[in-house]
Amino acid sequence: xxxxxxxxxxxxxxxxxxxxxxxxxxxxxxxxxxxxxxxxxxxxxxxxxxxxxxxxxxxxxxxxxxxxxxxxxxxxxxxxxxxxxxxxxxxxxxxxxxxxxxxxxxxxxxxxxxxxxxxxxxxxxxxxxxxxxxxxxxxxxxxxxxxxx
Amino acid sequence: xxxxxxxxxxxxxxxxxxxxxxxxxxxxxxxxxxxxxxxxxxxxxxxxxxxxxxxxxxxxxxxxxxxxxxxxxxxxxxxxxxxxxxxxxxxxxxxxxxxxxxxxxxxxxxxxxxxxxxxxxxxxxxxxxxxxxxxxxxxxxxxxxxxxx
Amino acid sequence: xxxxxxxxxxxxxxxxxxxxxxxxxxxxxxxxxxxxxxxxxxxxxxxxxxxxxxxxxxxxxxxxxxxxxxxxxxxxxxxxxxxxxxxxxxxxxxxxxxxxxxxxxxxxxxxxxxxxxxxxxxxxxxxxxxxxxxxxxxxxxxxxxxxxx
Amino acid sequence: xxxxxxxxxxxxxxxxxxxxxxxxxxxxxxxxxxxxxxxxxxxxxxxxxxxxxxxxxxxxxxxxxxxxxxxxxxxxxxxxxxxxxxxxxxxxxxxxxxxxxxxxxxxxxxxxxxxxxxxxxxxxxxxxxxxxxxxxxxxxxxxxxxxxx
Numbered sequence: 318x319x320x321x322x323x324x325x326x327x328x329x330x331x332x333x334x335x336x337x338x339x340x341x342x343x344x345x346x347x348x349x350x351x352x353x354x355x356x357x358x359x360x361x362x363x364x365x366x367x368x369x370x371x372x373x374x375x376x377x378x379x380x381x382x383x384x385x386x387x388x389x390x391x392x393x394x395x396x397x398x399x400x401x402x403x404x405x406x407x408x409x410x411x412x413x414x415x416x417x418x419x420x421x422x423x424x425x426x427x428x429x430x431x432x433x434x435x436x437x438x439x440x441x442x443x444x445x446x447x448x449x450x451x452x453x454x455x456x457x458x459x460x461x462x463x464x465x466x
Numbered sequence: 467x468x469x470x471x472x473x474x475x476x477x478x479x480x481x482x483x484x485x486x487x488x489x490x491x492x493x494x495x496x497x498x499x500x501x502x503x504x505x506x507x508x509x510x511x512x513x514x515x516x517x518x519x520x521x522x523x524x525x526x527x528x529x530x531x532x533x534x535x536x537x538x539x540x541x542x543x544x545x546x547x548x549x550x551x552x553x554x555x556x557x558x559x560x561x562x563x564x565x566x567x568x569x570x571x572x573x574x575x576x577x578x579x580x581x582x583x584x585x586x587x588x589x590x591x592x593x594x595x596x597x598x599x600x601x602x603x604x605x606x607x608x609x610x611x612x613x614x615x
Numbered sequence: 616x617x618x619x620x621x622x623x624x625x626x627x628x629x630x631x632x633x634x635x636x637x638x639x640x641x642x643x644x645x646x647x648x649x650x651x652x653x654x655x656x657x658x659x660x661x662x663x664x665x666x667x668x669x670x671x672x673x674x675x676x677x678x679x680x681x682x683x684x685x686x687x688x689x690x691x692x693x694x695x696x697x698x699x700x701x702x703x704x705x706x707x708x709x710x711x712x713x714x715x716x717x718x719x720x721x722x723x724x725x726x727x728x729x730x731x732x733x734x735x736x737x738x739x740x741x742x743x744x745x746x747x748x749x750x751x752x753x754x755x756x757x758x759x760x761x762x763x764x
Numbered sequence: 765x766x767x768x769x770x771x772x773x774x775x776x777x778x779x780x781x782x783x784x785x786x787x788x789x790x791x792x793x794x795x796x797x798x799x800x801x802x803x804x805x806x807x808x809x810x811x812x813x814x815x816x817x818x819x820x821x822x823x824x825x826x827x828x829x830x831x832x833x834x835x836x837x838x839x840x841x842x843x844x845x846x847x848x849x850x851x852x853x854x855x856x857x858x859x860x861x862x863x864x865x866x867x868x869x870x871x872x873x874x875x876x877x878x879x880x881x882x883x884x885x886x887x888x889x890x891x892x893x894x895x896x897x898x899x900x901x902x903x904x905x906x907x908x909x910x911x912x913x
């Protein structure tokens with residue numbers, strides 16, 4: 318626990334997606350249950366891709382499989398907070414990408430939680446790793462932040 | 467099914483609360499799972515109350531227990547749709563209230579789903595029905611719509 | 616509220632499906648949030664159908680759309696309770712079925728909640744109502760309980 | 765991705781908790797959404813503690829705050845699979861514990877996913893780190909597995 322890096326700031330992220338919270342996001346302690354953060358990571362990454370026409374869950378030739386996820390919790394959030402999710406790409410491989418997401422409570426500039434999300438792209442039919450399409454790679458390059466991850 | 471009333475419009479509701487959707491709200495058919503609607507009803511009613519200082523989940527003297535809920539599904543919604551939830555009060559009893567919520571997809575004027583939510587207020591300690599506080603009753607009266615429910 | 620029927624018993628149901636609860640099913644009051652009941656209704660009906668080869672979410676020619684759902688809450692349940700869900704069919708139409716589900720806490724014989732779930736079957740391609748298949752109808756007839764609904 | 769350790773086996777875990785899955789656990793790809801795994805981790809750890817009288821969410825003097833979580837996904841699972849969750853303790857500090865959970869699909873002996881969950885214990889009133897109680901420490905020592913983590 319000693320070498321834990323300090324919480325990130327909004328300036329450390331490249332794009333932002335807004336989320337509302339729900340009554341049942343809170344657990345018995347009255348704060349956001351640790352599971353909800355992952356639902357927001359998922360929705361941040363996929364929402365950014367769908368908005369740009371880069372993810373077609375039903376008919377796409379490639380599927381992004383989730384290989385690994387993780388989250389560090391810096392502070393509490395809870396319904397009815399608004400959450401602003403910052404997104405960046407920390408590593409862009411030939412067929413994989415590591416997204417990092419910071420969750421900011423209401424207008425806070427310091428992240429209440431930060432997580433990552435590794436997608437490995439596979440061919441939808443064969444399920445074997447497939448190189449990122451040029452359009453996807455070009456879009457993700459705009460999210461790369463040096464020094465992250 | 468024959469006598470089903472037509473879907474409501476935005477003008478049938480008294481107040482509105484905005485919700486974002488999440489990737490895991492969609493089920494295998496690619497649309498909002500029927501369960502999510504209830505999470506939005508809950509969050510609409512409680513959010514409206516919390517914003518006005520009328521619901522204190524931890525320290526309040528009264529608790530609103532959920533006695534009955536229901537939903538009619540008119541049309542499909544799905545992530546990443548934005549959802550606008552219309553709220554009204556259809557019946558205001560001495561210790562109970564029937565809320566009705568209409569869910570509107572993006573900018574649609576016709577509800578994609580409509581539900582209700584009956585709260586019975588009880589004393590937090592004895593769990594026996596307790597009359598609505600004057601402040602709560604006064605606020606809920608602003609949501610009453612004639613002919614609803 | 617006055618004419619509310621008494622809670623059902625296990626003998627009022629035709630088949631049973633076992634469910635476990637989860638930490639995040641509980642809300643800030645320490646009991647099962649009202650939304651979770653619907654996730655269990657869904658899983659009870661669809662689980663019973665899948666076990667009998669009567670529901671193929673991906674490749675089936677027919678889809679059961681959810682037209683209406685509802686729940687009456689009789690008593691509290693909460694994680695880590697085990698929940699036994701009783702299932703019966705209250706109405707079997709040409710292209711629709713009304714399921715009723717009772718949720719029993721641990722070994723209780725009296726339902727803690729009872730709900731319903733109306734499925735309308737449509738052709739997967741045209742989305743128009745389609746008669747229940749003979750195999751589905753024969754299976755559902757074993758769940759019909761006189762007087763229910 | 766190259767140095768990823770092989771998936772664990774049941775023999776690598778010290779205790780097991782059974783979970784049922786739900787229809788809405790599956791996402792549009794027809795498999796368990798990556799978020800659900802964390803709901804099962806949470807429920808595995810807390811369920812094991814509650815069963816032994818070691819976690820009282822409402823009146824306890826200590827609270828276990830979640831500091832960090834993570835998951836590696838080895839293979840797919842989906843409703844209506846049954847899931848068996850293996851639990852072990854990989855590190856037991858003075859006021860913190862690192863749990864590791866393996867999720868096994870139906871009767872599989874190889875984990876479909878493996879995660880961890882770091883709890884830091886704090887005083888419920890002051891929210892400052894507090895040493896694990898002797899009863900909790902003694903119980904957790906039975907879950908320690910050498911070489912894990």
